[in-house]
Amino acid sequence: MERPDFPLQEVSKARAAERATSVAAHLDRRFRGQDARVVLDEAINNLFRGRITMVSSFGAESAVLLSLMAEVDPSTPVTFVDTGQLFEETLQYRDALVERLGLTDVRTITPDPERLKRKDPEKFLWQENPTLCCSIRKVEPLARALEGFPAWISGRKRFQGGMRAELPLFEADGARVKVNPLAEWTAADIKDYADRLDLPPHPLVKFGFLSVGCMPCTTRVKPGEDARAGRWRGLTKTECGIHVPNANVLEQEGSGI
Template sequence: MSAHDVTLFGDQVAASRLGARFAAMDAGALLRLSIRDLFPGRIALVSSFGADSAVLLHMVAQVDPATPVIFVDTGFLFPETLDYRDELVRLLGLTDVRAVQPSEEDLAALDPEGFLWSSDPDGCCEIRKVKPLANAIEGYDAWITGRKRFQSGTRAALPLFEAEGERVKINPLAGWDASELLRYLDLHALPRHRMVAKNYPSIGCIPCTSPVKPGEDARAGRWRGKGKTECGIHLGILSAGQDI
């Protein structure tokens, strides 16, 4: 496949066809194809440095440790997440990790007291996660996510490739389950996020993340009781030119 074929991603039907074509390709090979051949210099990994982020970060580092990694620091992250980020950056030799934060102007205008999460969690996510990421991925033709189908019912049909306007989202671990993630972590002796041992299989911001109970979805502890399942970065087309 040549890089010119990427234009096929203009609609989700074409993306689905390409996903079917590469369905048998393992995640590492899919990442090599995407980073080296399809989108050289035009692709980034978006990572939360969360519960199982080490798997995808390790795979990307094996392909090219200089691949841009975008990390959204909302200002409300667990200290353990920031420590885990620093640990993995050192261990994996990642050389282009870019921390992006909400703008001071947005915080002053929309969340001056830092309690927007309690009254309007969608609005809080928009200014602290969605808008900073939209600005950060401007200019990229593709980005890599760590989403998996097993994480929640809303992700059960997650494809390998998604069309996001003229940009491509790639989900190389879409078909992985929790046991495969654990095997990979063990095989490569990768460190765990310390919150996982405290029953946090999905880790976001402190005010909106709680431990998960036995039998619940991995993301059941996110925005518990608020009727919200996603922060918003995967619910539409990210564009810095829009009033997000």
């Protein structure tokens, strides 16, 4: 028998990733065109019962997916990454939505303090190397939080453009399956649902922040601009990295996603 040209643990990872790819493709075909609540119900109560978490930024459009999830099961774990660079309004919004929707298992995670001390002692890494900053403050903490979960739920939508334009309902994320219940929703769908349920908007939306991330890398959106135009303005960077394969290993100066 020929010896593999990479470590056996990597073979195991590769096989797990292949399986996740196969499962995600099958589920995407099966549920394509289904209502978002049906997708959530199946994912939470059937497909990955007790083994799935929703990852939420509690940002500008987060209330819609959180509300749908609360209708299905408000005890579903919700993972929130507090990067240490968020707007105070985002933290207040998180607390308000938790109370309003009756969410009972919101898990706030933070970056490794030792990593921050070594790599970002002055809190200016966002200016020198935003990709590494995102990796340390968001990608790495989330990777740790997702251990033990074979699946997770994301709030991304196709209309957000960029890498999200061809977003499936189910996709592989390494050895995990990622569920995108709102992939097929339009901006009008989001607004209609929020208006119908009178969901509170993020406090910064009224000031022109239509996509809210970390404070140093988020700016107001100008009239006529895409909603995510205010994120990492002036850079080619369009994603923090949690939806980009291997983003947590990018540590070279100037590395980009």
